[in-house]
Amino acid sequence: MGAGxxxxxxxxxxxxxRVKPMTVELYQGTYSPLTAEIGFLKCDLNVAVNAYIQWxxxxxxxxxxDISGVFMSKDSLDMLLPELLPLTSIExxxxxxxxxxxxxxAYFDNGWRGAxxxxxxxxxxxxxxxxxxxxxxxxxxxxxxxxxxxxxYSGNSIDIPNTLRSIAAVNEGTKWTFDAxxxxxxxxxxxxxxxxxxxxxxxxxxxxxxLSSLDIQAFDEKFYDAKNAVxxxxxxxxxxxxxxYSLAEVRQAWR
Numbered sequence: 001m002g003a004g005x006x007x008x009x010x011x012x013x014x015x016x017x018r019v020k021p022m023t024v025e026l027y028q029g030t031y032s033p034l035t036a037e038i039g040f041l042k043c044d045l046n047v048a049v050n051a052y053i054q055w056x057x058x059x060x061x062x063x064x065x066d067i068s069g070v071f072m073s074k075d076s077l078d079m080l081l082p083e084l085l086p087l088t089s090i091e092x093x094x095x096x097x098x099x100x101x102x103x104x105x106a107y108f109d110n111g112w113r114g115a116x117x118x119x120x121x122x123x124x125x126x127x128x129x130x131x132x133x134x135x136x137x138x139x140x141x142x143x144x145x146x147x148x149x150x151x152x153y154s155g156n157s158i159d160i161p162n163t164l165r166s167i168a169a170v171n172e173g174t175k176w177t178f179d180a181x182x183x184x185x186x187x188x189x190x191x192x193x194x195x196x197x198x199x200x201x202x203x204x205x206x207x208x209x210x211l212s213s214l215d216i217q218a219f220d221e222k223f224y225d226a227k228n229a230v231x232x233x234x235x236x237x238x239x240x241x242x243x244x245y246s247l248a249e250v251r252q253a254w255r
Contacts, residue, residue: 039117065236
């Protein structure tokens, strides 16, 4: 893929463009864990893909694994997501980059417990020199603990990690915990962070509102430009111990 397109830009706010929170998962959770965690890079699709492929080739070619990217064009995101299957443990074998109507490039991968947007998006943001965002939303289910997480990564930071802001409310099994670090952003409702109920300090509705302030409509399938996407996959031996799972197998464990 050629490295054409727009150059990456910095963080911008769109307070007046907020939408009424839907407070539901993307596709009502039908494709979770594929959609539980999504990364976003404020750059052109080709820029993100080229940077990722070059990075992965340096990491994996020494062990006989090649990295290939295939352009994909579908009518909707739900027609793209099955291309990530099967799900895999230990390593991500398939990664999907999708253009959006908001100037961001979305990142999905086939991790069996959800995407690893932190590792990939935080590094790519620094490598490219653009803003990165990680969002995670998992509702509480019988076999799956709930979590609401948002992180913003700087493309200009010399720090490791380059996390500009992190906010998280997570069910640890015995209790909910809340943590917030880094620079408070102007769109945050910091009063909520003092709520007596820990779970309510950072909710799905707040996550959606915060993302909307950055022109990211993560829970709206129309936000994703499925006609402009690239599927990156590793070709070669899997790492020792890695296993493959169907979407049904993983979701069955939550019931």
